[in-house]
Amino acid sequence: MTEEITAQDLPPISESSAEGGIPPVDTTPGLEEMLRQAELRAEEHHDAWLRAKAETENVRRRGVEEAEKARKFAVESFSTDLLAVKDSLEAALATDAGASLESVKSGVEITLKQLVSVFERHAIQEIDPLGQRFDPNYHQAISMVDAEGEPNTVATVLQKGYLLNERVIRPALVMVVKPR
DSSP states (O other), X not given: OOOOOOTTTSOOOOHHHHTTSOOOOOOSOOHXXXXXXXXXXXXXXXXXXXXXXXXXXXXXXXXXXXXXXHHHTTTHHHHHHHHXXXXXXXXXXXXXXXXXXXXXXXXXXXXXXXXXXXXXXXXXXXXXXXXXXXXXXXXXXXXXXXXXXXXXXXXXXXXOEEEETTEEEEOEEEEEEOOX
């Protein structure tokens, strides 16, 4: 007795069993795996961004501190050089009242030479415009006077001006020849 097997009696045929019984391999990662990878990359980028932000803030803070130190101690060298001038002035004042006018004058001249030397070392230049054409960038006119000479030239210097590295720190106070 042979039993007859019908199609209904057989298990359903899948594609894998049709190809020889090997189950199919899913070569594309699942959505969950793709999401996990994207989250890891996002965390890495966020971490790198936070580190870069912190480094930028540190650089900015150090820059501000260095600029403040530079501003605070910018005149240190100038101040040190002026101490010798102050010492000379104090020594002149400490001399006895019987010192001759000539010795006091000599001491003041030496002190002035020290001061001029300090100015030269620190790029401070004198503006003495007597006889020069009036320049409002370097001179401040107090008045105009009738005098011999070309109009708009400096007739009298009331106070010398000064430049620091080619920049006016005090204009010369002058009187200017009036135009006729």
